[in-house]
Amino acid sequence: MDTARRRSNWLVTGLLLVASLAVLGPLYFTIITAVKTKSDMRENLWAPPSEWQWSNFTDAIEVTNFWQALTNSLVITLGVVVLAVLTNSLVGYAIARNLHRRSFKVMFFYLLSALFIPFPIVMLPLVKQMSALGLDNIWGLILLYVVYNLAFNTLLYTGYMQTIPVALEEAAMLDGAGPWTTFWRVIFPLLTPINATVAILTGLMTWNDFLLPLVILSDSSQYTLPLSQYAFQGQFSTDYNLAFASYLMALTPMLVIYLFAQRWIIGGVARGAVKQ
Numbered sequence: 117m118d119t120a121r122r123r124s125n126w127l128v129t130g131l132l133l134v135a136s137l138a139v140l141g142p143l144y145f146t147i148i149t150a151v152k153t154k155s156d157m158r159e160n161l162w163a164p165p166s167e168w169q170w171s172n173f174t175d176a177i178e179v180t181n182f183w184q185a186l187t188n189s190l191v192i193t194l195g196v197v198v199l200a201v202l203t204n205s206l207v208g209y210a211i212a213r214n215l216h217r218r219s220f221k222v223m224f225f226y227l228l229s230a231l232f233i234p235f236p237i238v239m240l241p242l243v244k245q246m247s248a249l250g251l252d253n254i255w256g257l258i259l260l261y262v263v264y265n266l267a268f269n270t271l272l273y274t275g276y277m278q279t280i281p282v283a284l285e286e287a288a289m290l291d292g293a294g295p296w297t298t299f300w301r302v303i304f305p306l307l308t309p310i311n312a313t314v315a316i317l318t319g320l321m322t323w324n325d326f327l328l329p330l331v332i333l334s335d336s337s338q339y340t341l342p343l344s345q346y347a348f349q350g351q352f353s354t355d356y357n358l359a360f361a362s363y364l365m366a367l368t369p370m371l372v373i374y375l376f377a378q379r380w381i382i383g384g385v386a387r388g389a390v391k392q
Contacts, residue, residue: 204269
């Protein structure tokens with residue numbers, strides 16, 4: 117038993133080491149490339165810079181209009197996360213409590229079917245429709261992200277809602293609370309773990325997405341960070357120092373958010389593993 121446990125520990129340690137190298141290796145390369153001079157790039161690519169070129173960051177900020185793109189990404193991501201948590205939780209609650217009804221079961225599987233439809237199939241009709249409605253802008257993009265994440269988030273919320281005892285709602289209704297009050301005063305506070313999961317997954321997908329902003333946004337002043345990186349790389353395809361400086365600045369906000377929120381995230385996941 118001890119031998120098997122030691123082998124298992126060594127295997128887990130080895131896998132963690134490989135996974136760490138797979139993440140830290142590209143991150144190290146990104147950092148050193150972002151602070152190198154052009155002359156250093158002609159030498160060993162993995163060697164530390166002989167001279168730290170901090171001006172690469174200021175140049176990248178100016179070229180990519182970084183602060184405007186950062187503001188756009190923050191507005192879109194925060195708007196999508198808030199609307200997704202508030203609206204998708206309501207949909208999950210309604211379906212979870214009425215899943216025994218045929219109409220709600222059909223609705224549930226109808227929503228799940230959207231998970232199997234590739235985005236490129238609906239991309240062209242979606243672009244034309246949003247343009248016709250005058251929603252080919254940031255606000256239309258927020259609406260699309262909320263709808264686009266509805267299927268997967270409903271699956272998460274429905275599964276979690278079924279772990280919450282119906283007796284809590286019955287007790288609230290006996291005290292005179294209606295369905296709306298019952299949800300917001302009794303059920304919603306119990307959804308903190310799954311709300312955290314939905315917010316994290318939806319936020320990461322929205323922040324990192326490239327294709328949807330590319331086909332929807334027509335105004336360059338509304339470009340998100342991934343889209344501004346694309347425009348930057350197309351114009352300066354040979355200046356890797358500025359490009360990697362821009363990439364590093366684009367990934368920094370999510371790293372900072374994780375460093376500050378990691379305890380809350382881990383705690384939310386742990387609470388979510390306990391059946392209510």
